[in-house]
Amino acid sequence: MNLDPDLAALRPLGGYFVLRTAGAAAGPLPTLAQAYATMSPDVCGNSLIFRVGKVADSLRVPEVRVAASVAHLGLAARLWSVALGCAALYGRVPDLDPRLLHWDADAGTPDDLWLSEVRPLPGDAQTLADVVLHGHLDPLSAALRAHYRLAPGLLRGNAASALAGAARELDRWARRHGRTDTAARARSLTAELLAHPLLTGAGSLTGTAFRRRSCCLYYRVPGGGLCGDCCFTRPPRSSPQAPSG
Template identity: 75%
Template sequence: MANALRAPELRIAASVAQQGLAARLWSVMLGCAAVYGRVPDLDPGLLHWDPDASAPGDLWLSEVRPLPADSATVADVVLHGHLAPLATALRAHYRIAPGLLWGNAASALAGAARQLDHWAGPLGRTEAATRTRTLAAELLAHPLLAGAGTLTGTAFRRRSCCLYYRVPGGGVCGDCCFLRPPRSSARGASG
């Protein structure tokens, strides 16, 4: 990924990859919760991916085990089962600030919720939209994500930056704490 992005530092590619994985996990959980009222168990022993595939972000389950779609279960599966161990590894290997990683997780959650809300509204799926917004708000209040940003309706503004602006041709994301990319002299202090 670092080569594809032409990232000047490995930690930038690691941040972008972590946010992409978080988005995939949240999308699966929120979508299933909104539409079916249940979520799949994403136990690491059941969840698979192929890092050599043309789209290494593709995930699949070897077995589907439904779980309740409450915020405690979803937090346990996604935050504690995947994102917390990943954050520990990324901090150790790439010196990424914890606030940046939890900001990525919160941003990915808010983005998945916003997309589901935009999908549900025009289809008249008000119950699905309500479940999505409620679940996302409860998850953003979880101690690992609380304070990572501000949710107003379906709009989210994070308090950290994912570092994407440091990629050649990159810029700031729609929910970034920066309104425009910081100057080069401030780049070492961001995140």
Template identity: 75%
Template sequence: MHLEPDLAALRPLGPFFVLRTAGEPPGRLPALTRVYDAAAPDVQPDFLTSRVRGVATALGTREARVAASVAHLGLAARLWSVALGCAALHGRVPDLDARLLRWDPDGSAPDDLWLSAFRPLPGDAATVARTVLHGHLEPLAAALRARHRLAPGLLRGNAASALAGAAGQLERWARAHGRTDAAARARSLTAELLSHPLLEGAGTLTGTAFRRRSCCLYYRVPGAGVCGDCCFPRPPRSSPRATSG
């Protein structure tokens, strides 16, 4: 069974749901396992640090931990979108093993991802959690924390926020296109995933609206405000330590 048709069907949902499968990725892009395995900042080449620097430049911020949080949020959103989209629309997910998934650390947002092999998996919440949370977001958080002062609560909030954002986009699309079955599956999967021990307590989901308990620090980007699901109603004036989750 091949997943290419199902993955191609996600394209109308938006760029965060796209997973490249055709042709070879340009250059010698790393598999994500190489990115996560670089647990120490002095390991070369350090693809993760390169990504954070690129995000900092794009945002116009000198605060590396702000860029690191935004980079984490962006990659988490991509991974959740692909997995949740396939699970809700097709009842199965691609195996997103970090050894099979190639990533462009120098690309623009949303992150470019290529899947080098197709292995269909069940589309239940346990499989999605094992694929995304344990397969990617745990080692990604560990690698980022080895380099930057990012609190566990902030990273947990990012993961939950990215999931809720992907679910909201998916449910809106599904309802607009008469796929009430997919909308219901997306809502059910999201609620179950948010109760996972790695995400539990990160925020509150009311219908399709999510309110996180931590801040991703985006408000510290010059000219930025708070995100729509932020725990703060307006940009805080308190010390950075109080905003790290």
């Protein structure tokens, strides 16, 4: 099944999976390539720093590194959802080159993305790794590490957790609609991707349940509690040196 220009098959899956494809709608919004490359301290000219600040304000969290982790996890979830959803439903993925993907850093959740051109690629695990891990999460993590000193293990855990979450939602949808082939493909691709050198060791997958080995720091958000795949069984005492991977 070929990709259609509007990626319409993603729409029933929900907001994290939907991708706008009208290039004109992106208007003056920056591309993700610009966001990854521009890590100056000028908040007005830096969409990534702006996004982290917006998340911090929204969550009322005093620690900017917590907001940076949550922002990273949200964007990773969007990218994995689009890529894995297309691979499972179409057997193909769109080229998500950061130069083609526009981002509204001032939008709510989930992150609002526009793809200026739909270029089909194979839907295998290696292509998904190239498109998402190497194309986005590598440069995104490097930018966030440089500015917010997030631990590599935390970011690797976020990437794996976001993938597992996308797979879990896709599996639920597929089973509800009798799409056992889609569910099986999503599980197979997810298992292959979690064995990738950039994700291996980030956690353990049992069926569709994932348990990560690092903490995303969400428990430090006021009233946040623990995520469903957290490495902790109860929130640790808050401290500046709480384990994060």
